[in-house]
Amino acid sequence: MEFANKTIHFIGIGGAGVSGLARVALEAGASVSGSDLKASPITQALEEQGARVSIGQRAENLPRHVDFVVATAAVRAGNPELDEARQRGLCVMKYAQALGELTRGRVNICVAGTHGKTSTTSMLAQILRGQGAGWIVGGEPLNLEASACWGSAPHFVMESCEYDRSFLHLHPSLVLLNNIEADHLDVYGDIEGVERGFADFVARLPRHGTLLYNADDPRCVRVARQAHCRRVSFGQAEGADWRLIGLDASSGFAQAEVSCQGERMGALHLNIPGQVYAFNALGALAAAHWAGCDSARALEALREYRGVKRRFEMLGRFKGAPVIDDYAHHPSAVKQLLQAARDAFASRRLVAVFQAHQYQRLNGFFEEFVHALALADRVLVMRTYAAREQGVIPGIPEQALCRELQALGVDALALENFGLAAAELDASTGPSDALVFIGAGDVNEIALELLANQPCLTRSAA
Known part of the structure; x- marks a missing residue:
């Protein structure tokens, strides 16, 4: 249209x-x-x-x-x-129907997967913006002038969401498939349904299209075997087309050599914390190469990449403690986030302020959330952000989560409202801490309140 x-x-x-x-x-x-x-x-x-x-x-x-x-x-x-x-x-x-109609006829690079879509899309947009590519990112990239741009070249980079099978309205030329995990089970029923959903999306590629997939993810590999188009792999697995050699994130920031089918493409240096971003960057590099971008220029663009709002975003310092805001709401993403925070703030007490996104997700992945959050030294559990849900009883799942964390030796506390959380953090935070606010809801409002009122914040829970 x-x-x-x-x-x-x-x-x-x-x-x-x-x-x-x-x-x-x-x-x-x-x-x-x-x-x-x-x-x-x-x-x-x-x-x-x-x-x-x-x-x-x-x-x-x-x-x-x-x-x-x-x-x-x-x-x-x-x-x-x-x-x-x-x-x-x-x-x-x-939204997805309109996006599909708007971009019909473009050379569409569709970034898909349970995790990493926003970061990978914004990385690829930053790389290809110099070639006139358009993009649409489901977040606010810190390097780009806006979350979306029509562009002047044929290529268009888009975040391709699986919720409600939205991505089936898109017209991909290349699909970059990061990973497949259980999520949105209200739509897909179970993990097999999720995998079939991604397979259906990949099937929308024309025979002359390309699937770029994570060779380290068994479900991505299975979906790739069904694809009737060109297939290119990336990851750590032996035989992957694109690989990271000598990956090192011990400083908190990932660096590695990048190779493509055994040929050295250059050195990757990222200036955002977290090893997971190196794999997002690898997929973005491979997609940019497919789009005709020189690898040296792509690697330089990634060195300058600053991330996306609410993805390990450093908001400031409260009483000397770094304050991080992150949108993570799946247990795998929470685990990756806290591991990245451990690497970045190795000598600090790690305090997580966690708000689950939907009771269905919290209850469905309860044990996974327990083990992910146990990477923190202290966890404040807020009431769940119950998007798209009705008829739930707040408080009980959050208290259960605290009990399980306490059984693992984690200092955990469930709090009913943001005022109580702000007062608790005001009373207990010191310069040797690091505060990580976790969730896709509005938990970051606590962090913003702390930073805005820090000279005069009282211990009132009002």
């Missing part, structure tokens, strides 16, 4: 993904309007770019003439704008 000269209305225009789509629609020549529940720097930036943004959601926000409406996954029947659009017989698309 051609977006030039179209009029598009976005419900939830301030969201991470939808705001990026609105931006590229504007750059593609569309007239854009939209609404969100509250103003933000994102909505302000879209207004400055030419979008008409309404704060609050009302039926009258829809323009008299609109070609179609895009709604976030969070928008449900009963939303006045969605109901108005349907009453008027307008075409309503979910």
Whole structure:
């Protein structure tokens, strides 16, 4: 679908993904309007770019003439704008449907996997931006001017989300498959269903397309065996096409030699903590090579890579303790995060402030969360961010998590609200600590409050 000269209305225009789509629609020549529940720097930036943004959601926000409406996954029947659009017989698309239509005809590099999508997509966007590639990232990259850009070249880099089988609306030329683990079981049922979902996505590649897959992940390998297109592997496994040689993250920052089919491509040096980012970078390098980017230039771009907001983001220091914010919400990602924090802050007491994202995920991966969080010296467990859930009893799973951590010798405490957490951290934090705020919800608000009020924070739990 051609977006030039179209009029598009976005419900939830301030969201991470939808705001990026609105931006590229504007750059593609569309007239854009939209609404969100509250103003933000994102909505302000879209207004400055030419979008008409309404704060609050009302039926009258829809323009008299609109070609179609895009709604976030969070928008449900009963939303006045969605109901108005349907009453008027307008075409309503979910975010992924609209992204697929917008990028139909581009050379699409789709980054997929249970973990690492945002970081890998932003790495690849940074590498290819010099060639005029477009991109859309489900986060706020610290190096790029925006989370999305239409670009002037054929290549378009996109984060490809598996939730709700959204990625099946995309039209990939290359799929970069990082990993496959159990998640979104409300959609897929079990891990076998998750694997089939990724296989269905890979099957959307044309025969002349390319699958770039993690050779260290058995499920990725199985999916690759089913692919009817060119296959290129990356990882540590013997026989992988792209490999890291002599990987060393002992300083907290990964470095390694990169080889492709036995040929030395250059030295990888990252300036963000965590060994896992080296493997994200390896996939990005391989995809950039496929897109025609010189490896030396790609490696230099990765040396300058600064990460994404809420991915091991250093927010500041509280009473001398580094304060880290991270979006991790799957136990594997939590484990990788805390291991990276251990490497980066080896001499400090590691204090994790954890907020689970959905009770279904917390209960479904309970033991995995226990063992991941046990990497910390102290854990404050906040009430779960119950997105897309109703009818749950808060407090009981969090207390159970604390008991299991305490049985492993971890100092763990469950807290009912952010005020109590702020007061506890104000009373107990010292300059030899490191604070890591973990979760895809709003747990980072505690960190922001601590940093904003640090000269005058009282120990009140109000």
